[in-house]
Amino acid sequence: MPSIFAYQSSEVDWCESNFQHSELVAEFYNTFSNVTFFIFGPLMMFLMYPYAQKRSRCIYITWILFMVIGLFSMYFHMTLSLLGQLLDEIAILWLLASGYSIWMPRCYFPTFLGENRPRFTCLVLITTVVSTFLSFLRPVINAYALNSIAVHILYIVFQEYKKTNNKELRHIMEMSVVLWAFALTSWISDRLLCSFWQRINFFYLHSIWHVLISITFPYGMVTMALVDARYEMPGHTLKVRYWPRDTWPVGLPYVEVRDDKNC
Numbered sequence: 001m002p003s004i005f006a007y008q009s010s011e012v013d014w015c016e017s018n019f020q021h022s023e024l025v026a027e028f029y030n031t032f033s034n035v036t037f038f039i040f041g042p043l044m045m046f047l048m049y050p051y052a053q054k055r056s057r058c059i060y061i062t063w064i065l066f067m068v069i070g071l072f073s074m075y076f077h078m079t080l081s082l083l084g085q086l087l088d089e090i091a092i093l094w095l096l097a098s099g100y101s102i103w104m105p106r107c108y109f110p111t112f113l114g115e116n117r118p119r120f121t122c123l124v125l126i127t128t129v130v131s132t133f134l135s136f137l138r139p140v141i142n143a144y145a146l147n148s149i150a151v152h153i154l155y156i157v158f159q160e161y162k163k164t165n166n167k168e169l170r171h172i173m174e175m176s177v178v179l180w181a182f183a184l185t186s187w188i189s190d191r192l193l194c195s196f197w198q199r200i201n202f203f204y205l206h207s208i209w210h211v212l213i214s215i216t217f218p219y220g221m222v223t224m225a226l227v228d229a230r231y232e233m234p235g236h237t238l239k240v241r242y243w244p245r246d247t248w249p250v251g252l253p254y255v256e257v258r259d260d261k262n263c
Helices: 028-032 035-047 049-054 059-079 082-103 117-134 139-163 167-192 194-199 205-232
Strands: 236-243 252-259
Touching: 028 059, 028 205, 035 049, 035 059, 035 205, 035 236, 035 252, 049 059, 049 252, 059 082, 059 205, 082 117, 082 139, 082 205, 139 167, 139 205, 167 194, 167 205, 167 236, 205 236, 205 252
Parallel strands: none
Antiparallel strands: 236 252
């Protein structure tokens, strides 16, 4: 058995050719495409600062974990080590757990918890700790399990989509789902159609996944913030803004908090 620190000790190997550009970096493009995590993470922490002050400073945890994912993903693709794979997937698991704890609407809590958020957070924490240990048993299926969590998130988004007539909220939901669908398509295509992409010398689909998913997360976070505000922030209205300018066709979404009493 190779050490979990050893290069290529992971069972997972993506479609990009290994060590093509460097003797130290197994997958060059898959490694450095994670730079977007380090751009969007600090930027979103800055843009969402007013919202965090009103809602919860725990939101910063999600963005720290977002950047940790970028760091561990770089390490994984640089080495293709089992340790890198586990760190990458565990960081994603904890990011999802933090998002669930902060933004999950109370009406979707298990009935035995009532609508008690501290109890729900404890349940999420216990489940995440157990899942962290279980992830070591069969690491190769972890990525598929993590992607399957998106089914539950999509269910919640669909339910909330049916409840609202707010065009702004509907638009951000639609954009989040479309971006996630494109990202997932890239991920699956790289895994299942690798021989085809190798024949046409196009090895970049997993790199595209990194870029798309790093854009999808800000959209998803803003979506959940808007949904959450309907339940947890009465007296405040959230307005979606886009960086660098609202008038640009493409931008990074964030929310502006308005006090209804001042409107």
